[in-house]
Amino acid sequence: MTPRSREEIRQAIVDALGGIAPEIDPGSIAADLPLREQIDMDSFDFLNLIIRVHEILGIDIPEQDYAKLVTLNGAVEYLARRCAAQQ
Amino acid sequence: MMEDRIRTTYRKALNMALREAMQRDQRVFLMGEDVGRYGGSFAVSKGLLDEFGEERVRDTPLSESGFVGAGIGAALNGMLPIVEIMTCNFSLLALDQILNNAATLRYMSGGQLSVPLVIRMASGAGLQLAGQHSHSFEGWYANIPGIRVVTPATLEDARGMLWTALMDPDPVIIFENMPLYNLEGELAADAGPVDIDRALVRRSGEEITLVTYGGSLHKTLQAAERLGDEGVSAEVIDLRTLRPLDMATVLSSLEKTHRLVVVDEGWKSGSLAAEVMARVMEQAFYELDAPIERVCSVEVPMPYARHLEQAAIPQVDAICAAALRTVKRHV
Amino acid sequence: MEAGTLVEWLVRPGDEVKRGQVVAVVETQKGAVDVEIWETGTVDQILVESGRKVPVGELLALLRTAGEPVAGAQDISGLQEAAGVEAASVLSGASPSRAGIPPVSRISPVRPRVSPSARKLAEELGVEIASLSVAETGAEISRADIERAAQAAMKAQPAIQPASSDWQSQMRKAIAAAMARSKREIPHYYLATDIDMSAVSAWLSSENLKRNVTRRLLPVIPCMKALALALREVPELNGFWIDGAFRSSAAVHLGMAISMRGGGLVAPAIHDADKKSLDQLMADLRDLITRVRGGRLRSSEMNDPTVTFTNLGEQGVDGVFGVIYPPQVAIIGLGKTSEKPWVDQGAVVARKVATATLAADHRASDGHSGGLFLATLGKLLQEPERLR
Structure with missing residues (x-):
């Protein structure tokens, strides 16, 4: 697997969010605020986000780690670590 | 015994x-x-x-x-x-x-x-x-x-x-x-006093409400039977008390059937049937799915000759015809 | 004279006609009669073909008077158009002795004769009366016409166009009508009970740990299964109140309240929820939500639910007392699952607890049945491994 830059990971998440909530403007997402407060997402949307990220990045996120993906920055950090660990 | x-x-x-x-x-x-x-x-x-x-x-x-x-x-x-x-x-x-x-x-x-x-x-x-x-x-x-x-x-x-x-x-x-x-x-054998406040549903049905009282009740019930044979399910209400009128029973039937025919042996103009119709217009206009019809006596002094007398008052045929017009099913 | 046979049309759609012109020939009991037109204009549409016998008063054709725009070729017959066209003639003018006297219509032909009850029903079902076709309804529009139109609209539009503000406002109207009708007609009673969700949460965590992310179950899935099973025990909550009587349903089609992006909600059915495995339920729910959000619901999914389930716990509410979607007779709500003090054998312990609620139609069931249902639901959720 090719290494992923943080920017690539951020873009993957934003793309996934765009598929779930097409009405949002990616530029308006505050990176340090919880995503579910900014984007009207329910547990199904969140699961879809995890699945899409999984599809793009090939990373399986266990349920107990969901809390680490609350904010955009948190998600980028977490996924960058997981990508690095897979190398 | x-x-x-x-x-x-x-x-x-x-x-x-x-x-x-x-x-x-x-x-x-x-x-x-x-x-x-x-x-x-x-x-x-x-x-x-x-x-x-x-x-x-x-x-x-x-x-x-x-x-x-x-x-x-x-x-x-x-x-x-x-x-x-x-x-x-x-x-x-x-x-x-x-x-x-x-x-x-x-x-x-x-x-x-x-x-x-x-x-x-x-x-x-x-x-x-x-x-x-x-x-x-x-x-x-x-x-x-x-x-x-x-x-x-x-x-x-x-x-x-x-x-x-x-x-x-x-x-x-x-x-x-x-x-x-x-x-x-x-x-x-032990029949006794009955209430004199409420109308009664004498026959229940789904598609049209026939409201009547007194002598016309039995003709109306016969008409309802015949309508049933023709596939029209008619409900028959016996008003029983004409003053005060129990409109609640009529209106609740109308909520189901949305169609009404009033049968009244009185003369048509200014009849009790007219009063029932007026109250339905006041209280249940939006329940109506067809114009209300009434079957009343012809406006002449009651004739003596049997055939004329019978022709002057509500009969089963006329009740059926009015009901069928109201449900729009022509025989 | 009660009826006549239309022998021949002397004009065709698009023809200009003048007041007094003979436009058709009708065979009556008194012989063939010429039908004259009483307005000058253009023939818009022929509604009765030659050879047909029709009752007196039947609409024969539509006429467009000068200055009116030409209607679209396909939907020309709509009453919306009819509002601006005149009935070409009615047969009542066909009697020779009355020829030359314009037919007198008691009510202006431009105003559709909609029964008051039909008008009210149209409002409730969101049917535009102006969109009905005169050719189909005839001159008088009754409840039956509105019901047919509502069904046709449902079939004709299996795909809902998403993100249309017009559609949003239609949905708002539909929700308003259904909910207002519910509160007007249905005597609701409400019950609530706290359910210990520890067992089901623990079971779900361990189950999901074994599963790839694409196969994971949402917490709502075991709840759906449990309540579908509980409904089998209490059939008075599963079915419809129609025409003054309750009709229970053998099948449990669970209407899932799903909110739409940008507002509004729908509650389409997961069919036979009591008979499906958890994996199947998850697959069905995923499919359903995806199609709701993408606007591709099927009419059967909209019409079939026998009961509704609303899971507002997602938004952090403790409990939801729902409004029943008529003609259903119950709506079940589930609040959020959170840790709460719980007394177990004399000791206060922290447990995952959720409040389950029931709003039910008192005409169809009594509080006793409702209580029995919530108790059964609670019991089933204590043994999650059996919810397969």
Whole structure:
């Protein structure tokens, strides 16, 4: 697997969010605020986000780690670590 | 032995009701033309003179205004009189007493006076009694505030309405449909007083509501049966009490069927049917899925000739036709 | 004369006609009669073909008067258009003795005769009366016409166009009508009970740990299964109140209240929820939500639910007392699952607890049945491994 830059990971998440909530403007997402407060997402949307990220990045996120993906920055950090660990 | 139902007639049911009322309360007495020795012009009070004596079964002169007035006086003084008027056409002679005295005294005395009077009168066509003995003035009387108007159409109501009417502190008029006197059927042996407040669904159905009272009930029920054969499910409501009208029963039926035909042996203009229609327009306009129709008597004095008399009053064919027009199914 | 046979049309759609011109020939009991037109204009549409016998008063054709725009070729017959066209003629003018006297219509032909009840029903079902075709409804529009139109609209539009503000406002109207009707007609009663969710949460965590992310179950899935099973025990809550009587449903089609992005909600059915495995339920729910959000619902999914389930716990609410979607007779709500003090054998312990609620139609069931249902639901959720 090719290494992923943080920017690539951020873009993957934003793309996934765009598929779930097409009405949002990616530029308006505050990176340090919880995503579910900014984007009207329910547990199904969140699961879809995890699945899409999984599809793009090939990373399986266990349920107990969901809390680490609350904010955009948190998600980028977490996924960058997981990508690095897979190398 | 029959368990607890007896075979009887409308006439006998009325007789039972009179007898029971007189046995039950000493204040009750019967008064009218030919009610004693002759046994009532329609034989309703047969046997009562022998049983209760001349004091309580009183033959009167041909003077409707006089004896209805006497009844009002007796009622004012604590009695429970039952006054029989031979036909409702003759009751017009006593209309002054009924309207200006019986119906108004409670109001004009500021509630100090009560007139617990019951007036029984026969109405309706079908016996070839012609233009001065066979009309239906139920709707006229139902226009008068201060009285209650009831129309027993079944054996149960013939048996049960009288006592409840006597217990009403205000005047009650009981209309007995003449052709119904010979109506035969079964009645519970222990049948007794019935309420005189509510209309009753006599046959339940889904597609159209047929509202009627008195003598037309049975024709309307026959019409509903025939409509059923033609695939139209009709509900039949017997109003029973024409004043005050129980519109709640009519409206709740209309919420289901959305269609209405009113059958009323009175003349069409300004009839009770017109009142029912007007109230439906006021209270349930948005429930209606078709214009309301009514089947009433032709606006002529009641003819004597049998075929003309039958042609002048509501019949099963006309009720069916009106119902079918209303549900838009042509035969 | 009650009916006549239209023998021949002397004009065709598009023809200019003048007042007094003979436009058709009708065979009556009195012989063939010429039908004259009473307005000048253009024939817009022929509604009765030649050879057909029709009752007096039947609409024969539509006429466009001068200055009116030409209607679209396909939907020309709509009453919306009819509002601006005149009935060409009615047969009542066909009697020779009355020829020359314009037919008198008691009500202006431009105003559709909609029964009051039909008008009210149209409002409730969101049917545009103006969109009905005169050719189908006839001159008078009754409840039956509105019901047919509502059904046709449902079939004709299996795909809902997403993100249309017009559609949003239609949905708002539909919700408003259904909810207002519910509160007007349905005597609701409400019950609530706290359910210990510890067992089901623990079971779900361990189950999901074994599963790849694409196969994980949402917490709502075991709840759906449990309540579908509980409904089998209490059939008075599963079915419809129609025409003054309750009709229970043997099948449990669970209507899932799903909110739409940008507002509004729908509650389409997961069919036979009581008979499906948890994996199947998850697959069905995923499919359903995806199609709701993408606007591709099927009409059967909209019409079939026998009961509704609303899971507002997602938004952090403790409990939800729902409004029943008529003609259903119950709506079940589930609040959020959170840790709460719970007394177990005399000791206060922290447990995962959620409040389950029931709003039910008192005409169809009584509080006793409702209570029995919530108790059964609670019991089933204590043994999650059996919810397969």
